[in-house]
Amino acid sequence: MGLVREPDRPAALRFGSQKINVHQKDKTFEPKAFRPTPGSSDFCLVTDRPIAEWLCDLERHGVTVELGPVVHSGARGAMNSIYFRDPDNNLIEVSNYE
Secondary structure (H helix, E strand, O other), X not given: OEEEOOOOOOOEEEEOOEEEEEOOOOOOOOOOXXXXXXXXXXXXXXXXXXXXXXXXXXXXXXXXXXXXXXXXXXXXXXXXEEEEEOOOOOEEEEEEOO
């Protein structure tokens, strides 16, 4: 596990090719959990499927995409991401590396 610090990004913990963004008490970031608390986190699922396929699947199931597709920095570099919420309002990011 390693600590990741980037300008204008939340602190993160990197585990190999995975990364968890950690909420800070005095600073929030967008998008974020519905009710973030210090130390809580959002997570990202990395996929080999094109993001366009995910967008079609989410639309077919009535899931609202809150942000994306956008290019963000992941554990292995730049990635394409979309963000949506699960039924408990947790923020889910699905990304792929191009």
